[in-house]
Amino acid sequence: MATQDEIKFLSxxxxxxxxxxxxxxxxxxxxxxxxxxxDFLIQFINQQGKLLPRRLTGNSLKFQRRVASAVKRARHLAxxxxxxxxxx
Amino acid sequence: xxxxxxxxxxxxxxxxxxxKSTAKTYQEILTNEGASIVxxxxxxxxxxxxxxxxxxTGVYYCVEFAAETGAFIAKLELxxxxxxxxxxxxxxxxxxxxxxxxxxxxxxxxxxxxxxxxPSKKLPLDYNSYQPFSNSAPKAAAAEPAVSAPKDVxxxxxxxx
Numbered sequence: 001m002a003t004q005d006e007i008k009f010l011s012x013x014x015x016x017x018x019x020x021x022x023x024x025x026x027x028x029x030x031x032x033x034x035x036x037x038x039d040f041l042i043q044f045i046n047q048q049g050k051l052l053p054r055r056l057t058g059n060s061l062k063f064q065r066r067v068a069s070a071v072k073r074a075r076h077l078a079x080x081x082x083x084x085x086x087x088x
Numbered sequence: 089x090x091x092x093x094x095x096x097x098x099x100x101x102x103x104x105x106x107x108k109s110t111a112k113t114y115q116e117i118l119t120n121e122g123a124s125i126v127x128x129x130x131x132x133x134x135x136x137x138x139x140x141x142x143x144x145t146g147v148y149y150c151v152e153f154a155a156e157t158g159a160f161i162a163k164l165e166l167x168x169x170x171x172x173x174x175x176x177x178x179x180x181x182x183x184x185x186x187x188x189x190x191x192x193x194x195x196x197x198x199x200x201x202x203x204x205x206x207p208s209k210k211l212p213l214d215y216n217s218y219q220p221f222s223n224s225a226p227k228a229a230a231a232e233p234a235v236s237a238p239k240d241v242x243x244x245x246x247x248x249x
Contacts, residue, residue: 031185031188031189032183032185032186032188032189034189035180036095036131036150073178073180075137076176076178077095077097077148077176077178078097078136078137078138078140078146078176079137080137081137081138082138084137
């Protein structure tokens with residue numbers, strides 16, 4: 001049984017907090033987006049195969065543009081599908 | 089010097105020799121035009137994400153080359169377009185980061201992505217002193233003959249009943 005001093009919060013204080021988003025390219029120093037790597041590009045598309053917006057992925061504008069063009073190239077080469085169901 | 093990359097999908101219905109000769113013809117076109125071939129990546133037979141020309145698989149080839157100008161690329165693409173053995177193709181100009189990336193990939197510095205599998209935090213750090221439940225505590229005590237605790241437990245149990 002916790003004593004009165006140990007009880008500081010009635011609910012978990014971490015619940016309402018938002019996790020800070022970041023651009024994984026600038027953070028980890030990636031400078032090239034490979035359009036031949038579907039396992040990497042799958043992080044930036046949703047279950048229908050649509051591109052995810054920047055507000056969800058957290059990418060910087062520069063790399064969001066490059067991700068978008070890489071996904072479009074991969075679609076042309078049948079590495080990624082144009083449309084799909086339950087992709088992930 | 090400008091670096092380029094041409095990637096094309098060959099029809100898988102052809103025989104193995106035919107597929108190789110198709111890939112070789114385009115390498116010859118490149119060398120005849122004065123481009124130096126940096127690397128030829130045979131990515132092999134791969135499943136397509138959607139069917140092209142009623143085929144569900146394709147043989148991928150990726151040729152990286154360097155040239156002074158990209159003037160002959162229109163010619164190359166026309167040849168690829170007219171070829172019935174080629175299902176799809178794409179020519180891309182590589183920037184310096186892409187060239188570096190391809191070099192690193194060839195030398196094995198860039199591996200496959202490892203899926204995230206965080207170690208479970210529920211297990212305690214000291215495995216020797218770990219006892220899963222309090223139920224197993226009497227058993228452990230019984231295993232040690234020096235402790236006289238089991239006798240006490242036996243004598244106590246009828247009293248409780």
